[in-house]
Amino acid sequence: MPYRLKINGKVRTVDAPGEMPLLWALRNDLGMVGTKFGCGVGMCGACTVHLDGAAVRACQTPIASVGKQAVTTIEGLGDTAVGARLQKAWLDKDVMQCGYCQAGQLMSASALLAKSPNPKPEEIDAAMAGNICRCACYTRIRVAIFEAAATPAKEAQHG
């Protein structure tokens, strides 16, 4: 049956079984391939998206369960101030190697910073522990999150 999903501010319709994970509706039916398939069992975080701002695994989110919640994917990340700062920090620090997991890393990091603008190192580790980077760019992911977190504090001083 058709499901109406609000994705990155636009309403999209998907005609698929309700138990279909959001990941596959995005990738196969809607042509939004930024959200990545890594494990299919919620263990790697590559498919992380936001539902009303909270990080969830799209491979474990049936489309029938989304309802009116707003879906944000990597394609919409740059529209938020936090997301844009993270994208810039990711590039400034040259975080990635293969880059495949980075959409999920960015979505987890942005959910963290939205909730906790200046997280402590342990908070970052805890919030990011669900995201595997097989290239193990963890050192730079940490640094980039710090970088993105510190920026609004500096802006606030001037503002």
Place this chain on the structure above:
Amino acid sequence: MVDVALAETRLANGRLDRRTLFKVSALAGGGMAFSAAIPLAAEPGAAAPKLLNAFVSIGSDDRVTIVAKNPEVGQGIKTMLPMLIAEELDVSWDQVDIRQADANAKLYGMQVAGGSFATPTHWLPMRQTGAAARAMLVEAAAQLWSVPAASLKTSAGKVLDPASGRSISYGKLADRAATLPPPAPATLKLKDAKDFTIIGQFKGGVDSPRIVRGEPIFGIDTRLPGMVYAVYERAPVHGARLVSANLDEALKQPGVKQAFVLKGSDDPQALIDGVAILGTNWWLVNKAREKLQVQWDTGEWGNHATARYASEAVSMLDKGPAATPRNDGDVNAALASAAKQVTADYSYPFIAHVPMEPQNCTALYTADGKLELWAPTQLPQPGMDSCAKTLGIPAENITLHITRMGGGFGRRLMNDFMVQAAAIAKRVPGTPVQLLWSREDDVRSDFFRPAGWHRLRAGLDAEGKLIAYENHIATFSRKGKVAQSAGMNGSEFPAGLVSNFRVGQSMMETMVPTGPLRAPSSNALAYVNQCFLDEVAAAGGTDLATLMFRILGEPRQLPGAGGRAFHTGRARGVIEKVLAMSGYPKASAPGRGKGLGFYFSHAGYFAEVVEASVSNDGEVTAHKVWVAGDVGSQIINPAGAINQVQGSVIDGIGQALALAITLDDGKINQSNFHEYPLPRMPVTPDIQVEFVRTDYPPTGLGEPALPPVVPALINAVHAATGKRVRALPIDAAMLKRV
């Protein structure tokens, strides 16, 4: 079958033919394209292949397009090779656009992501390519202004005339330059390192801006009009053959369009038997697999198990080596005369590659017998050859687009997924098919790093000098030959440095596919060698660093594996450096220990120190890691270089802490990340990296930083607890305080 070892040997010598030829052609719409014959390294004495290549074009808008020839797997090659060209072309990095090459051996030579050999084999020819283009632009300006070319200079994409103060951009010279004869390579003068403006600078990955925006860029992101998705059900036991399949129920499932059986061979690198299901949505077709009823004949392989391999290995070690790839002096006599003897058994498991992007390939076969592939492959050419053979079409009918890859680590040197996609596509001519494996397919259908079992014996004389060393490996064969990436060659450290030295090898047959995993062989042998030598050092009343210095002796060059010579002075240099960085062996806090590991692989010298502690329940924490590496005179892109090293360190620590693939009844026991726990952010230690610069041409960094971290960690565990971990992964129960 891809013979990676042979390919590595051929390329590893790093001998570059200087008879580089250039030709040039005008581009439609203005601009020019330079073609250069970039000879690949060849065995000394062998004729270098002459291959025509086109790498540089310049538009009238001053945009410079540089072709990146090799597959990008996260090693940073798509940024690094164009940096070499851009440097000598003398353009600003900001004006450069990078274009990924398709697979084309005639134009680009060997295109491979593996073996850490892109740096040594391209360091000279890529710069020559840029310098040739620059020389033609200078000549064009000289003609335009009627001045001698030698009086002109270049900078940031412009030709400058210091005498008059004039300048002109490359874009305005491109048309004229394209009509000029190519320069003789002998006339090309390359820059001094002190004049580099791009090489040595921190350059971010060229694809990264697209990646942070979630744009389609990986193989799995390929979308074509009318494309269908496919899964491929294969036997749960490696080597099993398909007997029969009932597809009726699967065909009734939602989203399923087609299902059919494909019969292949028992060669896991080619097409294996299986059932393809095609449909409109991958999740739906993958779900339909549950409804398949397939009969498999597991043959003799159904009773294979890792426990059985382990016991067979021990009996082979007890029996003594079946073969001795190297036997210097008289090990037994020297051991008998030794003041101290040390013996220990070490072992390590099969491990998997699990790149984050599951294996996939998109294929379009058309009725005229042509095949187009969008393939995340580290080694396209053998995959195309294999597709040609399997489909019965000429290789020249195949076009392959190399996509960016979500990791490889050696897994994508094997092109089984490509052949499967091609074989499926042939059954639906005109319809593009994207074959995608589940993570479970990927874990179970890997070409695993082979497990190994070793017995080591060493003897020290009364002065503590190493006088005998034996390393006997029990390893795997396939159809009677050493299984891929298994076994050990005669140049294993400390070959040539101890007069009584023996490498022994015994083999048992397996059907489990094996293959190169990042730093193949070295990723396991470094652990065995450096942990055992740590034991030997302790038996002699000293530490590993001191013993290593004694073994290495005076600086000199020894022949190494695959034509890669081993220099004892460079080894010593990185060990000295890491000692100074880390303060080894003194730990920074009670309960902690520092361990050292050194290894030479892929032409790189790495010494690493880990500081670790062990909790009461046996959990190991790596707190800090110091890395000293020598990969020659120049770090081309520090951004990528340090990332590679830090990633390698965490990768190795993750392997030692938790990773193992096991089998029972011929089936792989692990299926997904809950059973194959890769390292995550919380285990990431502080990692300090320094490079020791030596006067040698630069070599690659994708692999050599990984092997030494494993023994460094295990030796740190010993320093902290007094316990030797002689089997990987670390067994916390063994380290528990009772």
